[in-house]
Amino acid sequence: MAFARLLKGKDPARTPNTLARHLFSSYEQYRLDHLGPHNCNHTEITAAVHSVVASSRGLLDFQEAGKSLEGRSINLISCGKGNKRILLWSQMHGDEYTATLALMDILNMLVRRSSEEKWIHEMFDEATLYFLPMLNPDGAERRQRRTAQNIDMNRDARALITPEAQLLRNLQHRLKPQFGFNLHDQELWAVGDTKEISAIALLAPALDHKRSSPMVRVRAMRVAALITRVLAQFIPKNLATYDDAFEPRAFGDNMQLWGTSTVLVESGHWPGDRAKKFIRKLNFVGILTALRCIANGSYQDAELDLYKELPQNGKAIYDIIIRDVVLKHSLNGTSEWAQSVDIGLSIPVNTNPDPVVVTVKDIGDLSTYATLETINGNKRSIASSLLTLEQEIPLSGLLNALQLYHR
């Protein structure tokens, strides 16, 4: 017994927190570096799926779960032989790449470390994992949220008019997973009323308007609490939750109704990380630790309060705030109003990194707003006629008008 305890002391997976730290510190060697948001499309991801399955010596199974409206394959990778079935799907919104990339990193890690790390073998004995990266390849191809025919798949769980939503529904019906992971990217939000950035938001969606908590939802809450506990080691101030109002057409809500305890994981943002590498790493650590703890049942030890006390996503954050600019407004061509203001800018999701295009979102006192990046306006002036709300302009053009030089 003492010897067993001694051995246990060397096991990196002896607690959820130690496993998460182990994964956090070793992540970079498993990251598939050739994949990023810039090439997270059907061709690249399918090639990576085939490559990792081929190198897995039978550990991973591949099947085509079906096809998108435009005929792109929707790929399903499975592993393990246990009776806890866990289904993970990503990118039902075509421009939400982070979790797809993290799932590929997870598959790579499992293949490369399964013969070295005992907890992986134990997990495969206890659970069967089903990975469905990129549920909306047609949207991914267009770098847009919606499907090819412009339907939001996450409002199609009830009507099931899109083939991709039908596929996910049928898969849930066929596999009957006890647990599900619904993986998305979110907008820029602050945590609650703080200026901290929401890096990861977790939700166990409601399954009725009363927001009741039957066991199927409580299990999802416990998984979310477990992820909160392990990720709080790295981002104690940057975890949030969503409003849990019931959305009868959304997949998370319906998955719970269909009996699958489902956690929504929303990938947020981090300063200086437009490619979201850090958020991808947090996905890798949080999801993989959760899979292991669902498999061996230890997720049940997570305190529900950890989840219930998460602050909600608060107010919007700007990508850039230019602080202390003098805004000039001409009055009938005879006199001029001039005052110091802040300018809040957002960077639309699908623009190329170079040149950076921004949208002017707000002008005025933005001192209560957080931002990923601050540019000091140095009291340089700009005419109000040059700033139109909601209009896209090149950042360099705006900075030139202000005679500001950026990096």
Ligand SMILES: [Zn+2]
């Ligand atoms: Zn989404």
